[in-house]
Amino acid sequence: MKASLFYLPSIGSRAEIEAGMAGMRGDLYQRMLRELSEQIRLADELGYDSVSFTEHHFHIEGFEVSNNPVLLDLYFAMQTKRIRVGQLGIVLPAANPIRVAEDIAMLDHMTGGRACAGFARGYQRRWVDIMAQQAHGIHGALPNQHDEIDAANRAAFEENFRIVKKCWTEEMLTHEGKFWRIPAGPTPWALDTTEKWGKGVEGGILKAVGVVPKPLQKPHPPLFQPFASSESTIRFCAKEDVTPILPAMHPVHEEKLYSVYAEVSGRPKGAGMGVLRDVIIADTDEQAMALWRDSGQFAGRAWFEPFGFRKGLADPATGRYPTPEEIIAQGYAYVGTVDTVLRAMEASQRRQPVDWTFCYTYNALVPHDILMRSIEAFWTKVMPRFQ
Template sequence: MISAGDPSRPIGRSVRFRPMTAPFQTGLFFLPSIGTRAEMERGMAGRDPALYQEMLGDLKELAIVGDDLGYDAIAFTEHHFHIEGFEISNNPVLLDAYVAAHTKRIRVGQLGIVLPASSPLRVAEDIAMLDHMSGGRAFAGFARGYQRRWVDTLAQQYHDVHAAPSKSRDEEVDRVNRAAFEEFFTIVKLAWTQDTFSYTGQFWQIPPPDIPWDLEATARMGRGAEGGFVREIGVVPKPLQQPHPPMMQPFSFSEPTIRWCARNGVQPILAPVNDELEAFLFSVYHEEANTAGRNLAPGEGIGVLRDVVVADTDEEAWELWRNSGAFVGAAWFSPFGFGGAIPWPGEDPKSITPEVMHERGLMWVGSPATVRRQVEQTLERLPLKYVMAWQYNGLMPRAAIAKSMRLFQEEVVEKL
């Protein structure tokens, strides 16, 4: 059987499934990207059908490797119009269904569907279908949206709803975006948990008034119609997992959002932030969740995002990361304000180099021994129970990613 780390042969199915034995669970997060750095820099990589086919092949094979190695989950973003090639995930539920068809036990989900730019009823339907198609392996990830090019375009039917970028925060834009997100979230949960329901909010009225409906079949075999009009609707199918699939939210680090997640049974995945803020948000989540009656242990129900690149040597791992995580971060995420919460209070943001982030354990890059030390240092200060490990398909060779996943599991996680 071919090793997942063998760069000269196609990736094959591993001989055996290895259950995770770490103090935390690890998921795999893919944007996913399309093409190598050189192919992106030539321009318009997102419109290249051949590169898209390569991307699908990478995702399928790496999902199989993750499934066999015992990773908990695989997740994709939602973004649109990415002609640049960085985030080619306009329908993460379809990507979930694709990899679920090739795997046996790994959970599949989104980080996340941007609710303010979506129809909450369609979202509820799609994730419920995914839950059935995957045999109860779906989880739902919901986000507020920060990229104005596509959120403002797709959300234009909801007047005054815009993306809420962290770099140039407008209080009114943020307020309306948050209101839309919370209303749409409420509708999704109602659709999953109620056989029929009605709802009147700021953005949605379900059902609209005065829809005529006098079918005898509904009177005999359904419900929701009264006096010849639709009074309630019901969404089908009902999810396979009850009362609904688990829920996550990426990649927040504001106290109001973390408290909202804790009250609503949502697992936030924190973006990399300074250790003081990270510890505070873990504490806030635990406090708010227990106040809401959830009775969680410290660290339970919350997770973190980390770049994870493991190779035989530190030098090899850093070279892989420079053409993947470093490239994406500088070209795409820094302009949107990501990384703004990494400096300590009063610290000059310009002093935050990759070496500083590495020293502080905000990116796990290196040989197995180096990454194991980083993980151990993180566990000493944080009751960590869940990690989303960022994987850079396309920007790293498929075999290098598979090897990194194997080394992280076998030489880091299993030896903690």
């Protein structure tokens, strides 16, 4: 199994966020960069496989201040030697796919082939509706809501995804789709230089373009998609050789998605898949639970549950949600002492082995010194059991 640190970079403690408008404070952003630098350098030295950042915009509240994951990738890659850097993920329906392909290819070269590529669909309408406004009819799509908004979002995501892959793998790019035409129409291009030393022109008219640079890794960096919770997404990932990262969900839903991925991909169940887990290791279970209340549970109630992310944990027969203690015992969160986390991870792997664990760190919400010790303990005392 491989382990990755996952950051939705918070820039304040619970108290600082509850004071209001934490996202506006430059001092907190500077502190976040300093602390993440130390944490990621530690992860690099220990042997963690990768680190990943999300994409969100306008987060004045102080959660998920991560508007450009590729730029964060480069910043931290320049401070490390071997750890991979990636995105979970760039929101493709709100992006220009050619720019995305160029940016990740540049990142791959600048890091010596350490880039991963992660793509998401986008669910927060406050920013997706604004950033995607030139793609007619594209809005943020909430998890578990399969309606016209979801269908349009998915169509834009899949078309943009295929354009990105074509940018990376085809010498010259053409495309005719619902959202993009490449070239955009009959474009005059009579430059003699292109005729002599380039390609893509016929009779003075542009017929194709070449996207450069191509990634250093061939055919392209490893592909990931967070946080897959629908059968349609899992089927897409299996067909496109994308590693889906599943959030915590009830075994009924979990079993179905693992089975679908195995069926479509032709791999054993769990192969090529990953899970997202809260990870907090402390000296006692009580201390870890207290830290989790002010980080994972606080952020969950304030920021994630309103978008429907908790629904997947409910028992489909009774509607009952597991208690925090049951979540840990069943391996849906790795919170407690080393022994407790070992038991939780064993429970998760017994139920369904996977290739990747993405460790949700809750930086700033968990004090930096405690998080440094937690990152070290997970790699040195827990992961050896599963590698």
